[in-house]
Amino acid sequence: MTNDELIWRIAGGSGDGIASTSQNFAKALMRSGLNVFTHRHYPSRIRGGHTYTEIRASADPVKSRGDGYNFLLALGDSFARNPQQNAYYGNEEIKPLSENLDELREGGVIIYDSGLLDASEIEDFDERVEENDWHVYDLDLRTMAREHGREVMRNTAGVGATCALAGIDLEWIEELMTDAMPEKILEPNLEILHEAYEMVESEYDVDAHDVKIPEGEHDEEQVLMSGSDAIAYGAIDEGCRFIAGYPMTPWTEVFTIMSQNLPELGGISEQVEDEIAAAALALGASHAGVKAMSGSSGGGFALMSEPLGLAEMTETPVVLIEAMRAGPSTGMPTKPEQGDLEHVLYTSQGDSHRIVFAPGTVAEAYTQTRKAFQIAYEYQIPSIVLYDQKLGGELVNVPASHFDEEPNPSLGSTLTEAEIADAPHDDSGKFSRFSYDTPEDNGVAPRSIPGQKGGRFLATGNEHMPEGHISEDPENRVFQMNKRMRKLEAIREELDGEVVNNSEYGEEDAQYGFLTFGSQQGTVEEAVDRLNEDGHSVKMLGVSEMAPYPVEQVSEFIESVDEVLVVEMNASAQFRGLTQKEVGRYGDKLSSLLKYNGNPFEPQDIVEGFEVNIVENDDHPHTRTKYVPAAGD
Amino acid sequence: MSAFSAIGEGKEIDRNDYTPGLEPQATWCPGCGDFGVLKALKGAAAELGKSPDEMLLVTGIGCSGKLNSYFESYGFHTIHGRSLPVARAAKLANPGLQVVAAGGDGDGYGIGGNHFMHSARENHDMTYIVFNNEIFGLTKGQTSPTSPMGHKSKTQPHGSAKQPLRPLSLSLTSGASYIARTAAVNPNQAKDIIVEAMEHDGFSHVDFLTQCPTWNKDARQYVPYVDIQDSEDYEFDNTDRREAAEMMHETEDALHEGTVLTGRYYVDSDRPSYQQEKQQIGEMPEEPLAERYFDDSYEWERSYDNFLDKHK
Ligand SMILES: Cc1ncc(C[n+]2csc(CCOP(=O)(O)OP(=O)(O)O)c2C)c(N)n1
Ligand code: SF4
Numbered sequence: 001m002t003n004d005e006l007i008w009r010i011a012g013g014s015g016d017g018i019a020s021t022s023q024n025f026a027k028a029l030m031r032s033g034l035n036v037f038t039h040r041h042y043p044s045r046i047r048g049g050h051t052y053t054e055i056r057a058s059a060d061p062v063k064s065r066g067d068g069y070n071f072l073l074a075l076g077d078s079f080a081r082n083p084q085q086n087a088y089y090g091n092e093e094i095k096p097l098s099e100n101l102d103e104l105r106e107g108g109v110i111i112y113d114s115g116l117l118d119a120s121e122i123e124d125f126d127e128r129v130e131e132n133d134w135h136v137y138d139l140d141l142r143t144m145a146r147e148h149g150r151e152v153m154r155n156t157a158g159v160g161a162t163c164a165l166a167g168i169d170l171e172w173i174e175e176l177m178t179d180a181m182p183e184k185i186l187e188p189n190l191e192i193l194h195e196a197y198e199m200v201e202s203e204y205d206v207d208a209h210d211v212k213i214p215e216g217e218h219d220e221e222q223v224l225m226s227g228s229d230a231i232a233y234g235a236i237d238e239g240c241r242f243i244a245g246y247p248m249t250p251w252t253e254v255f256t257i258m259s260q261n262l263p264e265l266g267g268i269s270e271q272v273e274d275e276i277a278a279a280a281l282a283l284g285a286s287h288a289g290v291k292a293m294s295g296s297s298g299g300g301f302a303l304m305s306e307p308l309g310l311a312e313m314t315e316t317p318v319v320l321i322e323a324m325r326a327g328p329s330t331g332m333p334t335k336p337e338q339g340d341l342e343h344v345l346y347t348s349q350g351d352s353h354r355i356v357f358a359p360g361t362v363a364e365a366y367t368q369t370r371k372a373f374q375i376a377y378e379y380q381i382p383s384i385v386l387y388d389q390k391l392g393g394e395l396v397n398v399p400a401s402h403f404d405e406e407p408n409p410s411l412g413s414t415l416t417e418a419e420i421a422d423a424p425h426d427d428s429g430k431f432s433r434f435s436y437d438t439p440e441d442n443g444v445a446p447r448s449i450p451g452q453k454g455g456r457f458l459a460t461g462n463e464h465m466p467e468g469h470i471s472e473d474p475e476n477r478v479f480q481m482n483k484r485m486r487k488l489e490a491i492r493e494e495l496d497g498e499v500v501n502n503s504e505y506g507e508e509d510a511q512y513g514f515l516t517f518g519s520q521q522g523t524v525e526e527a528v529d530r531l532n533e534d535g536h537s538v539k540m541l542g543v544s545e546m547a548p549y550p551v552e553q554v555s556e557f558i559e560s561v562d563e564v565l566v567v568e569m570n571a572s573a574q575f576r577g578l579t580q581k582e583v584g585r586y587g588d589k590l591s592s593l594l595k596y597n598g599n600p601f602e603p604q605d606i607v608e609g610f611e612v613n614i615v616e617n618d619d620h621p622h623t624r625t626k627y628v629p630a631a632g633d
Numbered sequence: 634m635s636a637f638s639a640i641g642e643g644k645e646i647d648r649n650d651y652t653p654g655l656e657p658q659a660t661w662c663p664g665c666g667d668f669g670v671l672k673a674l675k676g677a678a679a680e681l682g683k684s685p686d687e688m689l690l691v692t693g694i695g696c697s698g699k700l701n702s703y704f705e706s707y708g709f710h711t712i713h714g715r716s717l718p719v720a721r722a723a724k725l726a727n728p729g730l731q732v733v734a735a736g737g738d739g740d741g742y743g744i745g746g747n748h749f750m751h752s753a754r755e756n757h758d759m760t761y762i763v764f765n766n767e768i769f770g771l772t773k774g775q776t777s778p779t780s781p782m783g784h785k786s787k788t789q790p791h792g793s794a795k796q797p798l799r800p801l802s803l804s805l806t807s808g809a810s811y812i813a814r815t816a817a818v819n820p821n822q823a824k825d826i827i828v829e830a831m832e833h834d835g836f837s838h839v840d841f842l843t844q845c846p847t848w849n850k851d852a853r854q855y856v857p858y859v860d861i862q863d864s865e866d867y868e869f870d871n872t873d874r875r876e877a878a879e880m881m882h883e884t885e886d887a888l889h890e891g892t893v894l895t896g897r898y899y900v901d902s903d904r905p906s907y908q909q910e911k912q913q914i915g916e917m918p919e920e921p922l923a924e925r926y927f928d929d930s931y932e933w934e935r936s937y938d939n940f941l942d943k944h945k
Binding site for chain 2: 266272276287290407427456458
């Protein structure tokens with residue numbers, strides 16, 4: 001754990017502007033030259049209820065939220081009060097302060113809004129402050145904001161105070177506020193920012209503690225991006241101009257970003273009656289010659305099961321996005337989990353196949369979404385981008401150049417009318433779209449698009465002949481089945497030649513390995529560094545290709561170490577199960593580290609898990625360490 | 634030049650142009666009303682001069698869904714109840730296509746009821762033909778949403794306790810802008826209605842009464858029908874919502890009492906289609922979206938130039 005970092009937590013009530021304030025603050029820190037990583041914690045409630053966002057900022061690369069934090073800005077939950085009924089929602093009123101103390105590091109700083117929060121309501125507050133050497137600043141931010149005419153500006157006052165205490169140059173914040181705020185509210189916000197800053201500087205000892213902002217510099221321009229942004233931009237850059245969806249947390253973020261941007265790009269966004277319709281629309285648009293996508297989260301994706309199979313059988317390209325949240329059923333809508341892996345891999349009837357990518361970082365979310373479109377359209381097969389609420393919502397800095405890629409509007413394996421004219425047709429003039437002969441021997445027969453002369457064919461979810469007519473002929477069945485399956489081998493070969501996907505990290509000749517997938521990648525990387533610093537010898541493989549599975553690469557990785565700890569956020573070890581199924585051996589080399597309490601892993605969880613499973617438990621390598629849900633989660 | 638040169642080809646088309654050269658695996662029983670829809674659709678397409686390559690016929694699952702096997706055009710035989718969302722999107726992607734969706738009463742009013750309601754509400758420019766045989770044909774004769782009360786079947790041995798659904802009234806309240814009922818036993822009226830429906834700019838719904846001699850021997854579709862437009866007894870203004878609604882109710886009551894009334898029940902030519910509305914508010918391109926993918930001179934925009942500034 002490096003001390004050369006600021007992990008700033010801003011806590012308050014949902015709807016109190018915590019998200020926008022923290023987003024701006026993170027951007028200001030990024031602009032000042034630091035690497036940032038944000039983590040959001042919010043309840044499944046629109047207004048009120050305790051919420052916080054953490055921003056970790058360091059000159060060194062940051063890959064996870066870190067362990068604990070060192071600076072708390074507790075603003076108070078304005079919605080915890082209900083003046084009409086004179087009622088309080090339980091004891092939530094003090095939560096922004098009381099709920100956050102457990103993870104505050106020794107020597108940390110607390111600013112709390114004494115206009116809304118009363119520290120004397122918290123048992124043992126003073127003792128804990130004393131014990132942990134915390135530095136507490138009770139500032140009446142609410143009154144200050146009221147005096148400036150708008151109580152919501154408590155946030156800005158808090159940021160001003162933070163800057164004074166952490167040694168952050170106000171210039172960065174001012175510049176950002178000027179960019180982001182309409183003129184009318186800019187002036188009072190700038191005033192209160194300065195007033196709070198100066199008040200703290202003049203009345204308090206700002207050097208009493210040593211939580212200070214580090215200094216850093218980027219060698220190239222950065223952008224602050226979430227996983228949801230990256231997925232949407234990846235789709236846009238691949239020429240996707242049609243999206244159909246139905247809202248469901250956390251998929252809604254991607255849907256929203258696409259809907260807000262597509263019309264300006266001449267594209268179409270449709271919010272429709274349900275998820276079955278959404279997936280079916282994406283198929284219809286794709287069939288008619290447009291790059292199309294849809295998506296959902298667990299329950300909505302369940303409804304897409306049948307259209308998904310239809311896409312495979314009719315060889316209609318489509319990209320579906322699956323944003324995991326804790327299940328089963330509606331589960332915990334705002335909490336991350338990786339429990340939909342098997343659902344996404346195996347849903348839909350018959351021998352059906354789809355391509356599944358599970359990006360591990362925001363940057364990968366962009367590249368792999370692009371890859372998902374390329375594979376879908378080239379191979380005429382559904383492909384899925386599987387991620388979770390954590391990756392979707394976290395904001396990190398990514399070099400802007402990462403997005404400086406050419407657009408790719410290619411529809412993949414399609415034919416022009418001239419090419420169609422030369423292709424085989426049946427007696428009625430139907431084009432043999434599902435021909436047995438595929439030019440590249442990769443199972444792909446190029447398609448025609450409705451409206452093209454001479455290209456008519458029938459797409460059907462029933463087994464069919466080359467021109468599309470329904471058939472139960474056994475020989476044809478085997479041919480068509482084999483043809484569809486041949487694509488998978490070809491895709492596997494194509495992906496093996498790519499460097500963008502599965503990422504290895506750590507010393508090549510390490511003794512132990514971590515295997516993980518999706519959003520846990522960065523956290524595990526950080527744990528790998530710490531363990532190696534502590535004298536262990538570990539490395540990691542973050543797998544992003546769930547289907548087809550990178551059997552060779554994973555096998556080599558497992559072979560190269562004594563034992564492997566598989567880290568995933570679910571209770572039934574789905575990724576370990578998949579790995580074991582796919583590689584078909586090494587069962588006794590793999591053990592699991594599982595967490596499913598609604599919170600993602602922190603690096604320390606993994607360090608401890610390694611010690612319990614690998615160091616202390618040599619006899620039982622297949623044990624699973626589970627993290628028991630903490631009270632209140 | 635358009636990448637879709639079949640669209641608007643406008644050559645002389647014969648109804649035989651819509652007949653597949655291959656003998657489809659026979660799936661319809663002799664005497665099935667579905668042949669009547671096929672005949673009417675072929676006649677209508679020929680009359681409109683649509684080439685098979687510019688038509689997209691999207692079907693659901695059921696005997697009705699096999700229409701694609703007998704009709705030569707671009708086709709998408711989808712899944713049970715889901716023809717409408719597929720068809721809608723294809724039309725949005727390429728408004729030049731003549732899009733027709735078709736399915737059964739189970740397919741369209743049962744499992745796909747939600748899509749029916751919303752497609753009508755949105756007034757997509759397309760035609761929807763429902764083969765209404767008051768029964769599930771393909772799964773061997775179970776009760777459907779339009780089966781009359783008391784209808785006995787293997788899954789409803791004591792007779793259905795449910796009121797049949799009223800497709801015309803439902804369509805009207807949902808927002809369809811062209812609503813008609815016709816019957817397989819009257820091929821001429823059926824063809825005329827399908828021509829009108831296909832020409833109509835908006836969601837046109839044709840409830841097509843088809844007999845199922847295999848599973849629904851006592852259905853009333855065998856009863857001689859009355860063409861309400863030809864009959865002096867049924868004069869009403871089919872551009873007036875309220876009058877149309879009343880007439881639909883009368884028709885739907887009469888069907889269960891043994892009189893089959895058919896004709897155009899509601900025609901609203903003024904209401905813009907969904908595509909037009911969407912273009913109006915700037916959510917849909919003027920040129921067909923699908924064309925763009927074949928246009929080498931089109932300049933594709935990318936996120937780097939358009940959106941990255943706000944993340945800096
Ligand atoms: C999701 C799903 N449920 C059930 C079925 C089985 N199924 C196939 S056709 C059909 C009923 C068709 O009845 P209808 O729509 O009235 O058409 P008809 O066969 O009478 O033309 C059913 C229930 C299916 N294919 N898919
Ligand atoms: S079962 Fe009925 S609906 Fe189906 S083909 Fe036979 S007669 Fe027609």
